[in-house]
Amino acid sequence: MNPRHIGADFRIVARSYFRNPVALFFSLIFPIILIALFGLIFSATGTTVVTVPVLNEDHGPGGVGYSEESVAFLSALNNTTLVKVQVVSVAPSDFAAWLGQNDYPVGLVVPSGFQSNFTNHTATNLTLYTDPQDAASSGQAQAVVAGVANAFNLRAACSSKNCSAVIGITGANVGSAVYTYIDYLIPGLIGFSILTSPMFSMVDITSSYRKEGIFRQLSLTPLTRAEWLTSRILWYVLLTFVTAGIMIGAGAYLFNAHVLVTAQLIPFLVVGPFLFVSLGMLAGCVAKTPESAALIGNIITFPMMFLSGTFFPVSSFPSGLQSFAHVLPLYYVIDGMNQVMLFSNTSRALTDVVVVLAIAVVFFLLSVRLFKWRDE
Amino acid sequence: MPGAIEVHGLRKRYGTLAAVDGIDFSVQSGSVFAFLGPNGAGKTTTTEILEGLRNRSEGEVSVLGLDPWSDGAELHRRIGVIPQDFRFFEKITPAEAIVYYRSLFHTERDPVQLLDRVELADKANSRFESLSGGQKQKLGLALALVNDPEICFLDEPTTGLDPHARRSIWAVIRALRKEGRTVFLTTHYLEEAELLADRVAIIHHGHIIASGTPSDIIAQYGTPERIRVQAGPDLGDYLAHKLGVVARAEDGHVEVELHQKEDALRVLAAIEASGIAWSGFETRQDTLEDVFVRMVGQMDEGALRTEGSP
Numbered sequence: 001m002n003p004r005h006i007g008a009d010f011r012i013v014a015r016s017y018f019r020n021p022v023a024l025f026f027s028l029i030f031p032i033i034l035i036a037l038f039g040l041i042f043s044a045t046g047t048t049v050v051t052v053p054v055l056n057e058d059h060g061p062g063g064v065g066y067s068e069e070s071v072a073f074l075s076a077l078n079n080t081t082l083v084k085v086q087v088v089s090v091a092p093s094d095f096a097a098w099l100g101q102n103d104y105p106v107g108l109v110v111p112s113g114f115q116s117n118f119t120n121h122t123a124t125n126l127t128l129y130t131d132p133q134d135a136a137s138s139g140q141a142q143a144v145v146a147g148v149a150n151a152f153n154l155r156a157a158c159s160s161k162n163c164s165a166v167i168g169i170t171g172a173n174v175g176s177a178v179y180t181y182i183d184y185l186i187p188g189l190i191g192f193s194i195l196t197s198p199m200f201s202m203v204d205i206t207s208s209y210r211k212e213g214i215f216r217q218l219s220l221t222p223l224t225r226a227e228w229l230t231s232r233i234l235w236y237v238l239l240t241f242v243t244a245g246i247m248i249g250a251g252a253y254l255f256n257a258h259v260l261v262t263a264q265l266i267p268f269l270v271v272g273p274f275l276f277v278s279l280g281m282l283a284g285c286v287a288k289t290p291e292s293a294a295l296i297g298n299i300i301t302f303p304m305m306f307l308s309g310t311f312f313p314v315s316s317f318p319s320g321l322q323s324f325a326h327v328l329p330l331y332y333v334i335d336g337m338n339q340v341m342l343f344s345n346t347s348r349a350l351t352d353v354v355v356v357l358a359i360a361v362v363f364f365l366l367s368v369r370l371f372k373w374r375d376e
Numbered sequence: 377m378p379g380a381i382e383v384h385g386l387r388k389r390y391g392t393l394a395a396v397d398g399i400d401f402s403v404q405s406g407s408v409f410a411f412l413g414p415n416g417a418g419k420t421t422t423t424e425i426l427e428g429l430r431n432r433s434e435g436e437v438s439v440l441g442l443d444p445w446s447d448g449a450e451l452h453r454r455i456g457v458i459p460q461d462f463r464f465f466e467k468i469t470p471a472e473a474i475v476y477y478r479s480l481f482h483t484e485r486d487p488v489q490l491l492d493r494v495e496l497a498d499k500a501n502s503r504f505e506s507l508s509g510g511q512k513q514k515l516g517l518a519l520a521l522v523n524d525p526e527i528c529f530l531d532e533p534t535t536g537l538d539p540h541a542r543r544s545i546w547a548v549i550r551a552l553r554k555e556g557r558t559v560f561l562t563t564h565y566l567e568e569a570e571l572l573a574d575r576v577a578i579i580h581h582g583h584i585i586a587s588g589t590p591s592d593i594i595a596q597y598g599t600p601e602r603i604r605v606q607a608g609p610d611l612g613d614y615l616a617h618k619l620g621v622v623a624r625a626e627d628g629h630v631e632v633e634l635h636q637k638e639d640a641l642r643v644l645a646a647i648e649a650s651g652i653a654w655s656g657f658e659t660r661q662d663t664l665e666d667v668f669v670r671m672v673g674q675m676d677e678g679a680l681r682t683e684g685s686p
Contacts, residue, residue, distance in 0.1 A: 004479055004482070005479065005480055007479070008475075008476050008479035008480055009476075011472075011476070012465060012468060012472070012476055015467060015468060015472065016465055016466070016467040016468060019467040019503070020467060212463040213459055213461070213462075213463055214463055214464065214465070216429060216459060217459065217462070217463070217464065219429065219452075220427070220429075220452050220455075220457050221452065221477065221480040221481065222449065222452065222453065222480050222481060222482075223480050
């Protein structure tokens with residue numbers, strides 16, 4: 001391996017790439033589109049803040065403003081960060097219809113006399129409107145309102161205000177601090193581009209360069225097959241870093257994603273492209289024609305694209321499909337990035353990276369061996 | 377002194393088919409050698425074996441004293457190859473292509489000078505995809521020269537090019553010879569071989585059917601120079617009787633073979649003396665192309681007859 005050869009070939013790849021608008025679109029713009037699209041589609045299924053329009057009928061002394069306790073209750077609701085209270089002024093009889101017209105799945109009415117009843121320990125009833133069609137938002141609002149109501153009940157039950165709850169709950173998410181679907185999606189989509197971008201292009205160029213005689217041309221130079229493949233790998237590693245950066249940035253900017261970006265991510269952004277450049281080359285040189293190469297490429301790529309945990313966690317699959325996912329190389333790339341970016345699980349990430357590296361080395365050696373510049 | 381290329385008993389079989397069936401030839405260092413043959417005759421197979429791109433089935437091949445297949449890497453540093461229909465990375469310019477090759481071959485050739493040499497300097501910064509067929513071929517030629525090769529292999533370098541582009545490639549080939557490089561040329565254009573080559577070999581069905589200098593081959597296999605006049609067959613009879621020469625009459629023409637220059641005067645004098653009406657005379661000699669077409673045609677006819685006979 002001569003670094004000068006690899007460098008010269010790398011410049012050719014880079015130039016060809018920058019002069020190809022389609023390729024640029026797929027590596028620079030497409031990641032943003034992917035994140036935006038999947039973020040929008042699936043963000044509703046994550047932990048979101050439910051807006052709760054509130055009709056507060058418990059006014060302050062002289063009918064001015066709102067009573068102290070009703071305001072305290074509403075701000076307690078806000079403090080859960082799971083709902084966002086929005087006080088509205090609508091005629092009580094029109095409230096249910098108003099909610100429906102404005103597409104609010106939930107709504108809350110604080111009755112007049114809330115504060116006086118509360119201080120006198122007299123029963124008082126909040127009315128919570130919910131939309132059965134939006135079970136997620138309704139359930140979330142119901143739970144939050146019930147929780148806050150319980151806290152107030154507890155306070156009322158303790159005559160002295162320094163009495164406190166015995167059982168406390170500290171909120172925590174699975175994985176790192178805040179874990180939403182978009183956070184989960186980012187490692188998945190980075191994996192998606194680690195797979196697709198080198199696979200599609202390597203399969204294509206391997207078969208078309210052979211057909212056009214470009215490999216034959218290169219075989220007449222001192223460039224070796226391993227050098228040629230290495231410069232491609234380096235290029236796709238660079239591209240993966242750029243794509244991953246764009247995806248993490250777009251996720252954070254558009255959806256407030258909170259993935260952990262640490263140095264432990266680097267091995268995956270290196271061995272991932274290493275694996276799929278080699279596999280793409282292997283698929284391309286096994287095929288006899290560009291058409292069959294594209295077919296072989298698709299057969300390898302498509303199952304991996306959907307079944308390796310790119311869009312949905314493998315743990316949500318039926319068990320048969322889960323075992324299948326575990327033989328797909330991309331699964332280990334994405335699982336490893338999940339461990340690093342969401343769960344900070346270094347030891348499992350290390351196992352994943354070793355698996356990916358081992359498969360990559362096998363594919364690299366196999367493709368250098370099977371790939372022929374010249375004919376027998 | 378051994379030749380730049382030495383081939384003895386070379387055979388290449390694909391399954392039961394022998395594409396090259398036991399050929400021998402040698403190419404002298406510093407000469408232009410043209411390898412001719414119809415499509416499918418074994419030209420490209422032989423050329424690729426010499427270039428180290430294809431392994432042989434049998435025989436001895438030595439190029440610059442090296443075995444092209446097992447010493448391929450060493451050989452490729454010392455030869456330049458322009459394949460048929462040269463293709464390169466679409467988005468790369470000729471100047472960049474030369475810088476790329478320069479890095480691979482560890483040389484310091486000046487791209488501008490090299491492109492100038494093949495008359496491509498004005499397209500130095502145009503992308504390969506925008507070049508014409510002739511310009512692409514010229515880039516192929518320039519890249520083949522980056523490593524200052526001792527032998528240049530040109531596989532049908534002018535096929536499909538316009539006459540102007542063809543002539544500029546010829547000029548480069550002549551210059552290569554002048555610099556003492558060996559040129560191995562395959563071509564469809566017999567005129568090209570006749571103009572450029574010191575020696576030619578004609579391959580057909582995997583066998584070499586003729587080899588030597590173009591004039592040797594014409595002298596050996598071509599018909600002698602002929603005088604041809606427009607006249608009826610009675611003139612032919614008259615000349616045969618009067619001069620004792622072979623005179624062929626067909627399609628309102630009479631042709632007489634000339635064995636010496638003086639024959640032309642004797643024949644013309646006899647024609648004039650015959651009193652038979654005639655007009656428009658010309659003399660004609662076989663070109664390499666005539667010889668080639670006749671030899672290949674006769675062989676194919678012979679093959680057909682053999683196959684057709686019970």
